[in-house]
Amino acid sequence: MPWDPLTEEQQELRELVRTLARERIAPRAAEIDESHEFPWDVVELYREHGLFGLLFEQEHGGTGTGTLLALVAIEEVSKVCATSGLILTVQGLGSLGLKLGGSSEQQARYLPRCASGESLAAYALTEAGSGSDSAAMRTTARRDGDSYVLDGSKRFITNAGVASLYTVFAKTDPEAGHAGISAFLVEADTPGFEVARLEPKMGISGSTTGELVFDGCRVPAENRLGEEGTGFRLAMRILDRSRPGVAAQALGIAQGATDYALEYARSRETMGKPIAEHQLIAAKLADMETMCEAARGLLYRYGRMVDEGADERELTKASAMAKLLCGDVAMQVTTEAVQILGGYGYIKEYPVERFMRDAKITQIYEGTQEVQRLVIAREMLKETRAFLLAGVG
Numbered sequence: 001m002p003w004d005p006l007t008e009e010q011q012e013l014r015e016l017v018r019t020l021a022r023e024r025i026a027p028r029a030a031e032i033d034e035s036h037e038f039p040w041d042v043v044e045l046y047r048e049h050g051l052f053g054l055l056f057e058q059e060h061g062g063t064g065t066g067t068l069l070a071l072v073a074i075e076e077v078s079k080v081c082a083t084s085g086l087i088l089t090v091q092g093l094g095s096l097g098l099k100l101g102g103s104s105e106q107q108a109r110y111l112p113r114c115a116s117g118e119s120l121a122a123y124a125l126t127e128a129g130s131g132s133d134s135a136a137m138r139t140t141a142r143r144d145g146d147s148y149v150l151d152g153s154k155r156f157i158t159n160a161g162v163a164s165l166y167t168v169f170a171k172t173d174p175e176a177g178h179a180g181i182s183a184f185l186v187e188a189d190t191p192g193f194e195v196a197r198l199e200p201k202m203g204i205s206g207s208t209t210g211e212l213v214f215d216g217c218r219v220p221a222e223n224r225l226g227e228e229g230t231g232f233r234l235a236m237r238i239l240d241r242s243r244p245g246v247a248a249q250a251l252g253i254a255q256g257a258t259d260y261a262l263e264y265a266r267s268r269e270t271m272g273k274p275i276a277e278h279q280l281i282a283a284k285l286a287d288m289e290t291m292c293e294a295a296r297g298l299l300y301r302y303g304r305m306v307d308e309g310a311d312e313r314e315l316t317k318a319s320a321m322a323k324l325l326c327g328d329v330a331m332q333v334t335t336e337a338v339q340i341l342g343g344y345g346y347i348k349e350y351p352v353e354r355f356m357r358d359a360k361i362t363q364i365y366e367g368t369q370e371v372q373r374l375v376i377a378r379e380m381l382k383e384t385r386a387f388l389l390a391g392v393g
């Protein structure tokens with residue numbers, strides 16, 4: 001048996017997801033990309049087979065099978081369809097505020113619906129004027145008796161219009177910088193909440209990305225997540241935990257492109273032999289496979305760290321490194337896959353141009369690659385490496 005980092009139980013669940021992805025999602029992937037329509041049939045498939053449950057603890061109606069397996073599931077789906085992989089990633093992202101900052105009443109009320117897939121979730125941090133610099137947000141939440149009144153807007157929110165539950169960050173004290181930000185749960189049917197428009201995009205076309213508008217949107221005070229002023233810290237903790245979901249999506253795209261390019265290179269002949277036997281193409285394939293495996297190593301290490309109870313402070317760097325490497329590998333590998341297919345790589349009859357368009361977003365959302373580098377360097381600067389200094393001079 002080939003060496004496998006997963007336990008037998010994890011391998012069985014991976015096989016289940018792999019089979020669903022190959023048989024039920026892959027045949028839909030090109031159509032999802034072309035139609036730009038959110039794939040509700042994929043959501044239904046996840047509901048039927050309990051796939052949303054992979055992201056949740058047993059006490060909240062999930063499988064309790066851990067972070068590593070959830071990442072593997074996202075990777076498997078993304079090998080054939082990045083939009084469908086993202087549905088799982090964002091279900092995790094949108095419900096992490098509840099998991100990390102919700103009261104037991106809030107968790108009991110909302111998490112089982114997210115675990116079954118009855119509710120889709122979203123995370124709304126970014127605004128038109130504040131992406132990387134998210135603390136510069138302008139949306140406000142004013143306390144008024146037993147409720148808060150939200151005013152402002154959010155931009156580029158995944159699952160806009162399809163989610164029924166949004167974790168929204170707003171300023172309860174606009175003068176207090178980071179410390180003036182709080183988090184709220186907003187249900188989609190709340191008066192004063194509206195999805196103003198959806199963005200046409202380069203890739204992940206079946207996923208909705210939209211602008212949310214809050215106009216005197218009254219939210220019960222019991223929907224605040226944590227204390228007033230703790231929202232920014234919560235937003236960052238959520239990203240530490242959810243970035244690996246983007247990394248898993250990126251790795252899936254990269255491995256899907258590698259597998260496709262390999263099969264193509266075996267059968268396409270030039271100058272009397274399969275192109276896979278031309279050394280320059282063989283070298284590309286070798287580099288692609290090696291990059292995927294290296295990225296997988298970092299990603300699975302992160303999954304194991306969470307499952308084995310690593311300190312939360314250690315996760316920040318591990319998460320940023322996994323996202324950085326997987327995103328960059330996805331872009332490099334998919335670009336090479338297009339090259340290996342030559343002219344056929346550039347046309348829509350073959351999936352590699354879709355893989356390449358889908359890969360790009362993994363270098364941008366949930367913190368750009370530049371931001372990941374800032375995070376990693378900041379964490380490095382906190383570490384003590386006295387042995388290096390001791391060896392000098």
Ligand SMILES: Cc1cc2nc3c(=O)[nH]c(=O)nc-3n(C[C@H](O)[C@H](O)[C@H](O)COP(=O)(O)OP(=O)(O)OC[C@H]3O[C@@H](n4cnc5c(N)ncnc54)[C@H](O)[C@@H]3O)c2cc1C
Binds near residue numbers: 157371
């Ligand atoms: C398809 C899509 C889906 C998204 N989904 C969500 C979502 O569900 N929820 C959500 O809240 N947001 C979402 N986003 C927003 C996304 O996270 C932001 O677009 C991203 O964080 C970058 O912010 P920005 O676009 O404002 O770019 P900017 O912050 O304006 O950055 C522009 C450029 O400057 C660089 N830069 C910025 N600051 C620095 C710095 N200090 N040092 C070095 N370089 C820097 C950036 O890396 C980038 O290259 C989504 C975006 C897209 C396109």
